[in-house]
Amino acid sequence: MKPGETAVVAGFSSPELSPKLLEMGFLPGTVIRFNFKAPLGDPICVTVGNYDLAIRLNEASTIQVLS
């Protein structure tokens, strides 16, 4: 995804991280937006629902999206 792009959460590929991600609001069907990256490329800032989260690429890559 590119900065400014939006997508819809479809599911998760990591069973360990999914409960935490769900709690933080990454629910299947939620619209998320990729805002910008940290200067070193990782982590990234995404908007989930109504707030912003910093999340590492590792975690972000376990979120499957429809775009």
Next chain:
Amino acid sequence: MAMKIKVALAGKPNTGKSSLFNLLTGLNQQTGNFPGVTVDKRTGLCTLTPSVVAEIIDMPGTYSLYPRTVDEQIVTETFANSRNENYPDKVVLIADATNLKNCLLLLSQLMDLGFPIVLAVNMIDLAATAGFSIDIKRLAKELNMPVIMINGRTGQGIEDLKKALAEPTVKSSKTVFRPDPELMAPVEKIKTRFELGTDYDAYQYLQLYQQLKFLSENDRNFIQQVAQEHQFFPAKFQGAETIQRYEFIQDILNKVIVRHPDQDWKRRTYALDRILTHKVFGYLIFFGVLFLIFQAIFAWATVPMDFIDHGFASLSFYLSNLLPAGPLFDLITQGLVPGIGGIIIFVPQIAILFGFIAVLEETGYMSRAVFLMDKIMRKFGLNGKSIVPLMSGVACAIPAIMATRTIDNWKERLITILVTPLMSCSARLPVFTILVALIIPEETAFGFFNLQGLALMGLYLLGFLAALLSALVMKLIIHTEEKSYLILEMPTYRSPKWSNVGYTILEKTKAFVFGAGKIILAISVVLWVLASYGPGDQMDQAANAVAAQHFDSEVEKENKVAAARLEYSFAGKLGKWMEPVIEPLGYDWKIGIALITSFAAREVFVSTAATIYSLGSTEDEATIKERLKNEINPLTGGPRFTPAVGISLLLFYTFAMQCMSTLAVVYRETKGWKWPAIQMAYMTALAYLSALAAFHFLN
């Protein structure tokens, strides 16, 4: 006698929970520890009505009852165990109106546990700027509980909240989550066995029995059996539960949120983020902030520190004229009063440091600092959040290690704890300045670099590099199952609420003085005894022998006697006994004594050196420096403090774990002697070997 009820204040981080706590309790608050762990527990009294008083317990911020950190674990343990001393009669759940959805997750779990809850909705004004409002009456009806609008910044709505709390609230009639039908059998079994109030109580036991510390071994085995019998997989069901809860929440939000079309509220935050997380300006600003903190701790803190230092010196002097002479008198004036002074002297630095940290957190900048640093820190097995403890370690490792609690991942937290004492703390500074002044000429290089200043900076850099490299090594050695992750909220920028900053400073200072202070006092008294008493009457004999000689002045005689007494004290004996061990580093027994006594605090090296070299109790740097310069090594006939010895000592002090209080704090934070022992061992080895290498290379 007013009725007293227990009220827990719960909610996710960044909702204004501390503001609300401060508003409710004012200065009637206390800091303690939750049972069994060292998570700070803030409680306070609040008079709701003339006949009802509430004890408010500030629970650590958490997103849900499934814990990931020590802090979150506390919340789960408290709410799951009706015998817990903090088990509340009522709960105030504080929610952030701009992000109601995430806040209501925890609320829905607490509803299912059957607590009477009052929902306090904060930051309605921000929601309005963000383009929506909330139908509070409808929300109260849907949740079947009192909902109060508050403003944590101005205090609006607090009286309404108090009134609602004083009412005989009943629990909400709604049940949000029902365990899967196939799980009802194990849930029923657990519910009956532990006599629990709700299905969800039992379900929590089933999910979390391995983590819940209040369950006995027997209880755990029972639940494990039940879980196995019914093939229960925690993660799968946790996900399903969260989704079910959010469905309920979304349903309600669809009914209560009234949207206005305007959506440009976030623009200001994004504009700021573009600068503050910029690849050049972001780091420049960040290091500028670090530099400001560094300056503040060193420059601004010295004024109150000198004041405290002089205050305690005069107190000792005043008491020495007041009390009858004897061992008890010595203990008070020379052991206890300076010991307490040695604790209080750190207060200005801790206050300033936590003042800055509080401001950074209140404004939302701390998350950005983590965002900027995470990738670099991760390479070294640390977490973006480790930057705060490492930075704080430059002032004092003790509050710094206390600040590691925010790191979720145990391995990253442990590594941060283990390497933080390598950061050059303020107690090393007096040792550094005197030794640097001794061996580095006061000249300038290239016209404007002060050589001594450069050397001092080099030592700080060395400590920082050692911390990073040790972290890297530990990352490879320490193995855990736990997966490292970072999912961190980036709150909207706002101006800090100054009273909250004040409360943080007060709380951290108290935690230091009464937490670490006790241990520091005990050790300083022990070390004082070691340095003031000796085996048999050897000390008195030596003192008498010296006193019998002829001296030019009374002062010189006194100083020589003091030096002789120290030589024949327990500490002196220890110093001589360990001379063979430290000789390869270029030290003699006199330096050995200073190494032992400075175990209380590194800067004690200076005052011990003053005593052992017969300078009395002076702390004047120039005098001590002159005396050290003239000290002769009997073996070589040359000066004792050659550049080789000086550098060897500097390296030793840079790396060695010369601080009993830090070890004590690490013991508290890791709950055992294993990690402090390992830390002590690796740091001493690092110090000894580098000092040895430096001495031999340079000599």
